[in-house]
Amino acid sequence: MSLSPVEGAALAEIESSDQEPDEKKRLVGRSPGQLVWARLRRDRTAMVSGVVLALFILAAVAAPLIQRLYGVSPNQQFGDLLDATGMPLGYVGGVSGDHWFGLEPGLGRDIFIRMIYGIRTSLLIALGAALVTTTIGVVLGIVAGFLGGVVDSVISWITDVALALPFLIFALAVVPTFSLRFYGPRDAVPTWFAVTTLIVVFAAFGWTGTARLVRGQVVSLREREFVEAARASGAGLGHMLFRQLLPNIWAPILVAFSLAVPSYVTGEAALSFLGVGLPESVPSFGRMIYRSIDYLQTDPAYVFFPGITIFALVLAFNLFGDALRDALDPKSSR
């Protein structure tokens, strides 16, 4: 992106003239959405990270299909392929044509298909939690920043209280209590309930950062004359907040979102590890890593495959969020 703010128009003309002649016609009538897409297309990082993300999401969505093609179910155990100490036979944790990423030590479950399902649970929880927290944070932050006064004081106070509560202790205390309220101590908690509980717990704490970020941005924008122009035309509060101000703060919100998703992936893993997350039968991405820590010396491959995958997922999210911010910013110089 080489358009500087001042020369944007001029450069657009020059660029169009040294491309094919029909390019010029398109340039005149391009909508903002098309412009963002065109910028993303030209950004190599965005395309690579976008493709990686798309593959992850595709794998998550198509997990049952992959299972059918692969021919192994996530809870199927292959005890005959383990040695007497429970370690997988063969090299690199039992990698073979049937089990691409090897087998789990101990239970002998297939790592590849558990990872596919693990991506599914992790992404569902992380995206769900990030969406909920971002929505709450944006609404509260934008209202607090724009209205100011008493509303701002009350919302900021609630934010401070939520920040002061220790997340882990709260989660450890609330999640089991919450499950016991609806299910007996011996009942199996259904997966959807565990997932919803996790999202609610993340949402109760995660919105504070976004709310503070958005509030700060809005405070610096609310005195701008384009907001007053809307007010002078008779615009209501909703229009000024969500039509005038919100488009100007998409960039930090997207960055916050793209950083929140991987942190919820690890957050879910941590809670599952501590026993308040998902039940053991549900393949969880982060949970695999925590289980594999025990086998770090004896079976490094067990750590390697989920580790590399989660690294790629987090990196792709961050890079794509960054590229999207650049593409959304019409004044971006990159």
Next chain:
Amino acid sequence: MSAETEPLLSVRGLTKHFPVRQGLRARGAVRAVDGLDFDVRPGETLGLVGESGCGKTTTGRMLVRLLEPTSGSITFAGRDITHGGRRELRGLRQDLQIIFQDPYASLNPRHTVGRIVAMPLQVNRITPPGGVKKRVQELLELVGLNPEHYNRYPHEFSGGQRQRIGIARALALKPKLIVADEPVSALDVSIQAQVINLLRDLQRDLDLAFVFIAHDLAVIRHFCHRVAVMYLGTIVEIGDRDTIYTRPQHPYTRALLSAIPDVTTLGPAGRIRLTGDVPTPLNPPSGCRFRTRCWKATDHCATEEPALTTRDDGGQLTACHYPESGPVGMPTGEPVEVSK
């Protein structure tokens, strides 16, 4: 401009005080605007002129109700709009629009030109005949922009073009009166002339009334039918353009006019130099507010505030106990008390 015409906008005793607080206790108020009276007739242009901080912009913002007046009344087209809420003002907003000073801050950088200009239509849920897009392109053409720039962003335009976009937005609702808050002071001189001429053409073609706020006397003279000179939150003189520019009666108006650079008479000849600074609006001087810098001030000026009254029958109102007479430019010499 016959006096019998019903005024479109009528302002009486308009006042805005900004409270100054220290902790929870109020510590007085900045008297930004203190008791303005003026009328604007349909199709007329009233210039508000004065130096920085005299309350011009505050006045303009009160007129379009971006600021709540402390006291006084604003009557627009026969309706009192001083304290109306958003719903009551809805119809009125369409007749009363504002053009802002800074063309870089007044356009939303994330909206396309088409969206910016269509915004007033959108918030008032108006669908013009032929559709919003057609109307926006008409407006862009009206202000001298290429209608094909519909999908561009503000940063792709120069300052003058941006100001034209702001004007198109103000025109979208077909207003009767536009408050122009220093619409050209952020622009280059060559661009200023283009924008002023555009506003003048629009005024003629669309029969608009303007309240034109500026500190540039030449711009005001070029554009306005009537001129109100403000000093420290009050109007010190108001009258027809030609009367104000050729026969100013208030000493402050004279001082202002004498400060216009004139290439034909370089040097200090005829220049009235005011000494000192503008007093603080937290605690303005008693009596006449200009007396601290006026070369004619007497004790009388300190005790009694001069009323805005006419001295002759030219329709020119002056707030001064010792008004000047004679054309501008003549050195006024020693303070002379004018017999009344």
